[in-house]
Amino acid sequence: MTTSPRLRSSLLWDDGTVVAVDQRALPREHRLLRLETVDQLIEAIRSLAIRGAPAIGLAGALGVALSAYRHRSGRMADEASVLADATRLAAARPTAVNLAWAIRRAVARLAAGPEAVLAEAMAMLDEDAAVNRAAVERAADLVESLIPDRPVRILTHCNTGRLATAAVGTALGAIIELRERRRVAEVLVGETRPLLQGARLTAWELGEAGVPYRLCVDSAAAAAMAQGMVDCVLVGADRIAANGDVANKIGTYGLAVAAARHGIPFVVVAPESSWDRELADGSGIVVEERDATEVTGFAGADVAPTGAAAFNPAFDVTPGELITAIVSEDQVFRPHTPRARA
Numbered sequence: 001m002t003t004s005p006r007l008r009s010s011l012l013w014d015d016g017t018v019v020a021v022d023q024r025a026l027p028r029e030h031r032l033l034r035l036e037t038v039d040q041l042i043e044a045i046r047s048l049a050i051r052g053a054p055a056i057g058l059a060g061a062l063g064v065a066l067s068a069y070r071h072r073s074g075r076m077a078d079e080a081s082v083l084a085d086a087t088r089l090a091a092a093r094p095t096a097v098n099l100a101w102a103i104r105r106a107v108a109r110l111a112a113g114p115e116a117v118l119a120e121a122m123a124m125l126d127e128d129a130a131v132n133r134a135a136v137e138r139a140a141d142l143v144e145s146l147i148p149d150r151p152v153r154i155l156t157h158c159n160t161g162r163l164a165t166a167a168v169g170t171a172l173g174a175i176i177e178l179r180e181r182r183r184v185a186e187v188l189v190g191e192t193r194p195l196l197q198g199a200r201l202t203a204w205e206l207g208e209a210g211v212p213y214r215l216c217v218d219s220a221a222a223a224a225m226a227q228g229m230v231d232c233v234l235v236g237a238d239r240i241a242a243n244g245d246v247a248n249k250i251g252t253y254g255l256a257v258a259a260a261r262h263g264i265p266f267v268v269v270a271p272e273s274s275w276d277r278e279l280a281d282g283s284g285i286v287v288e289e290r291d292a293t294e295v296t297g298f299a300g301a302d303v304a305p306t307g308a309a310a311f312n313p314a315f316d317v318t319p320g321e322l323i324t325a326i327v328s329e330d331q332v333f334r335p336h337t338p339r340a341r342a
């Protein structure tokens with residue numbers, strides 16, 4: 001394993017370039033990417049070198065700054081060129097709403113010049129850390145109140161840690177917060193096929209934080225619940241509709257169905273920027289479908305017959321009625337609680 005210097009944030013701006021941890025290489029190698037062009041940044045987002053809803057949003061905002069400096073003339077940037085880059089950046093991945101949200105915020109500062117765009121992106125990096133800190137404390141309080149009598153056995157999926165954000169993380173941040181409160185017995189980590197964000201990234205972050213964990217194949221999760229090995233499921237989100245339907249990594253919906261079957265609390269931790277209140281429910285969420293080779297191969301080797309077709313959605317949508325609570329920096333939203341009529 002090789003290592004590069006640890007970043008204070010999973011993303012930063014350094015002398016006109018975007019520097020990011022290459023999440024494709026972990027845990028074997030801690031490698032930093034230096035992205036100098038919008039095209040390189042788009043490729044990093046598409047290939048999941050930079051991944052996780054908040055992190056791709058922040059990368060998108062930094063990408064607008066990159067473009068504004070590249071298209072600078074005098075004190076201003078050429079608006080049409082930057083807007084064209086912003087549109088391409090926003091299309092890099094379709095599901096996480098944070099990407100379009102952060103790009104919109106950066107673009108809103110364009111008329112004030114490249115420095116103003118960069119200042120906005122940097123402010124978003126700082127805000128993300130603060131927002132996540134507030135959400136993880138609220139989520140940890142909630143889990144403590146739901147399971148007050150014993151150290152908690154938590155199941156999580158995909159990676160929602162500091163790698164997936166500027167800092168702190170969301171669901172994984174809450175797990176680490178609970179560990180600091182001495183309330184974690186064990187974390188079961190679903191490996192998260194096909195790209196193994198659980199096995200590669202969450203296990204790595206939990207190991208660094210000293211949290212006891214075991215990996216399981218995704219298909220073992222329901223059996224673990226049936227055997228009484230799970231007190232609570234904690235996951236993140238890529239887009240949340242107004243009614244509390246949640247798009248998250250493929251497999252999340254199945255976990256929610258199994259958790260409901262076994263009466264296990266199912267908690268989503270995500271910043272307010274992951275809400276898309278223009279969507280009444282999850283039926284309007286665009287789910288990214290990725291290349292078949294992610295499923296037909298494993299660790300660089302073909303495992304399926306040549307030419308096998310595959311269904312490879314990157315996300316699924318969990319109906320709000322299966323979710324105990326969605327926790328953000330501002331609120332604990334309980335989608336299945338009947339709301340008073342206006």
Ligand code: MRU
Pocket residue numbers: 048051052053054096157158159160161164165169170171197235236237238248249250314
């Ligand atoms: O395809 P990925 O790895 O970007 O998917 C990430 C997830 O589904 C995460 O759970 C979500 O983005 C929340 S990250 C705090």
